[in-house]
Amino acid sequence: MWGTARARLAGGAVCLTLLLHLPAAGADAASGTGVEDFEAALTEIDELLAEAHFRTALGVADATRSWTDELPADPEIREQRARLQLMMATAQVALSQNAAARVSLRRALALEPRLQLDETTTSPKLLKIFREVRP
């Protein structure tokens, strides 16, 4: 059964962890160890999306984007940034922010021009916008 008190507590714990974690992650990024923290942040955002906490996921993604701007533009970071934009687009599609989702998908394609979405497992709502913005 979804939505048990346990699940709520777990969701709250995730949010709290993120809030406590982000400043430290920013500090780590500044010290050059940001790839792992970027990956950890992406995992957290992915979990928030899976649990349907779209607004929280979008907030965390925005914060992550701001501190990862300082990271060097190596291919691994670039791929992580594209995934981040894709996650933001997913949250925006869920919240019916289709214009913002278009912007996010364009950014993702700019970062990773060969970006493809699995048509069998990706939401048709996201696929539709992706097809619109894909060159």
Added chain:
Amino acid sequence: VTPVPSEIERALYQDRSHVVLVVEQRAAAALAAEVVRELRSPNRAEVVELAGRDTPAAMHRLLACLGVAGGGEPEIRARIELELLAKLQASLLLVIPDALEVDPAVLRSLADLSAASGNVLRLVLFAEPAAAGGADPAARLVKALGTGATKINLGPAVPTGNVPDDASPGPGPLPPVVPALGKRRSRPIAVRSSRSQRGRRRTRAGMGLAILLLAAPVVIWTSSGSAPIGSAVPALLPSLSPPVPSSTALASSPIPQPAGMNARVAASAHPFEAPRMPVGARPVEIGPAPVRLPMELRSEAAQQLPQPDRPAPKPSVRPVATVGVSLNASPFAEIEVDGRPVGATPIGNLRLAVGLHRIRATFPDGRRVDQILEVDRLQNHFRIR
């Protein structure tokens, strides 16, 4: 005639949601049948057996009344079904003759269900009158049902002309008469009185018999003069028989009272046997086959009720609280909420009423997942697995 059924109807549909009828247990069955018959259309009324102390069993019984197969958590399923009834503006009236046998916790669960579903479920319970100096069983039932319940006492006698006047010489208590509802009023039910009342009546009838036997020769002598005494006395004797057989609850048809004494005796000796419903009877399907019917009884009942001097209270419309609900699934799924397609996940702004909802998720591979969501202000993010 005391307008008892109108009182029941008003209590059920205007003042409160549940009533506890205080009446002799052996009369409860006949009265339950009468209540079911009068309140059945276009609503549904059920006579149910809820004896026992097991809440899930009671919920299964309720689900059976709703025509829903068992399985899962019965209380949650019952809540869902009642909420669906509420959305369809239908309702269910449960008549429980043997209410004292039911655990108060079960009654409390039913009352909670009723309250949670906006009083879609209404209860009519029966309780015996309190014994002298003893606890009041009806009070226990009302307490179990909470503030939505009220007690209607059918015990005190109401003198009426339904019973031959000469059967009860004194102003002693007579069986209360319960007429049918509203315009359909046709066959009043004579409810059995208590044993002490019967005893007093027998004593008074005996005294009346003695007085009349003593007075008969004088009356005959003064009225007919030379008529033989033996031919007049038998004509008087039948009128002294008890008006209502003591072993059954009767419904007497409203036969016009003839003027003559013998004709009056004949009328009282022609009881109409009410449809007997044994206490704890099997559920009775009343009305047409479809389970959920629009609840027009409230308005119909309001039309049938005697119009009071004060204006009728306007029905209060409660705003339905809604919350924004978020759903997601991996991989994505097409979602139906309460049978209504709402699109594919991710869904982040679906407005749903607070309460239980039936969700069906159809995944790209054809797999279907049915789940029940309880939505409230704190709990509105759901992951479908």
